[in-house]
Amino acid sequence: MAASPGFQEVLSPLGIEDGVAQCLFAADGRYVGMLNVSTRRPRCAPDPARAVVTLLTEALAAAVDPCAGLPPEEIAAADPAADARHSDARRPGGLSPRELQVLAELTAGRTNREIAERLYITPRTVGTHVEHILAKLDLPNRAAAAARAAAWGIGPSR
DSSP states (O other): OTTOHHIIIIIGGGTOOEEEEEEEEOTTSOEEEEEEEEESSOOOSSOHHHHHHHHHHHHHHHHHOTTTTOOHHHHHHHOGGGGGGGSGGGSGGGOOHHHHHHHHHHTTTOOHHHHHHHHTSOHHHHHHHHHHHHHHHTOSSHHHHHHHHHHHTOOOOO
């Protein structure tokens, strides 16, 4: 984060020291925005801001989705590329938004328990997501999944 020009030129001069960032995806996989929660002091564990952002991600995405409530035909009429957005094909590997979050955490070499703590789900649920990721991407193990994610430019949000 500290190497980011946006952080160096905008946030740091404002006294921002830390924060949480979360991509927002509509239910059909369309990227609809980014939520950033910034703090003027370093975070300490446990992180209530991360918990709130994680728990509200789907609701926040729905709130800012300019196409929320529109039938697929109207979305397609407004955006010719929208047809693919209503299938799993638009998301990398056909992964769900939550599977993409778990995949991003795998790139940091985290265990199921560590991922569970970061995403506020159970380790068993993480294991299920990892199984689905490996099956969907036809990969043999977590390391291969992490390598694929890195090749796609997917990584954990701080």
